[in-house]
Amino acid sequence: MDSSLNYEVVSHDLYRGPNALEKFVDRIEEELINIQADLSAPAEMIMVPGDLKTYNKATECWICKKPFIKPSQEALQKFEEAKHRLLEVNEWEASMGEDHPEKKKIQKEYREALSALNRKVKDHDHINGKYRGSAHDTCNKKLRIGFFKTKVPLICHNFRGYDSHPLMKVVSKFTADKLNCIPENIGKYKAMDVGQLRFLDSFQHMGMGLDKLVIR
Template sequence: KQTQRKKNFCLNCFNAFRTKESLKEHKYYCNNSDPDNIVMPEKGASIQFKNYQREMKVPFVVYADFESILKPIHTCEPNPEESFTNIYQKHIPIGFCYYIKSDFMEFTPVTYTAKNENENVAKKFIEMLEKDVINIYHKTKFPRKIILNEEKFEKEENCWICGNSLGKDKVRDHCHYTGHYRGAAHNQCNLSYRKPKFIPVLFHNLSGYDSHLFIKNL
């Protein structure tokens, strides 16, 4: 039976803390006020969104999932006088599937099933996915030449990225994957809308389960 760690509760708001030090720090604010500690901005203060490049849709995204079997584990009898975790099963990955989604290229789902119980499926997953990502890089590393609508560009007065008025820094912004003209933009906004240097991989239940299957291989 695993030993439970003691928790320290604040009697004002009933939040739990792992250590007495963190509880003491919390009480400094909590005991002298209502359970909600509201901090208001100074009079006249304002905030403004500036990271417009984070609105850019990622050009490629990977959706992946593993399938595993449970293999019984034979262990020695633990010492009942000490705390212990009784491990009786091991999760063995036997296959996976991933799909690369993009608006610029067509992909088919990739599936793989282990040929035997001892095959390192997690390593196979990393190798196959890495190969596909490198292939994407080589096909897209050189930007496409802009397909320009000059008449439209001349008429535009606001930056299509941030929405503010354009000045002497007005430039032509285009998609580096297709070459299509996206709109007039400030020079700085255009530079921030660059191709991302990563491809996100989304898993079903990654933090709760799948990550321990392949993280060492990664």
């Protein structure tokens, strides 16, 4: 599957027998490991002819739609000072052959000063590599994929009905992750988070039985 909404079935599993829910949870955990591996290696940016010209001409962030503003003189000065201190740390380490005692602090100050510039950067899809547009540095960072944090949707038809109850019991036994539910009422759940997994109900958007939705 790629993030341009072109979907492809990459695996298909059918199981009938005892402990079906336990088997389901095992399979989901295996899939999650594979997904984490994919997300941990972001694709390199792919820019086609014309993208660089468009980037250079851009005057607003494609994400927040706000204009790019030239950093203040104060922000530029703080950045230059932080960069100079970081260079001094690197030179000190090169000559001494050991870590500088204030390295982490100075690196943090440099990152904060760089972030304060909120400069224009190239944003791209980390899954397929396609260039998406020019963006503020802060906006770009908000779209970063955390391979152990980004929620992975798990679509279950009629999940908010009875189907979620036995599944919750099994999931709670198999994982140490905390269950977080969005309840509709005392007996129905709109969604459920289990660690990185987010269970969602497709019936809320397609209010028909699967026998009517499946193309035969």
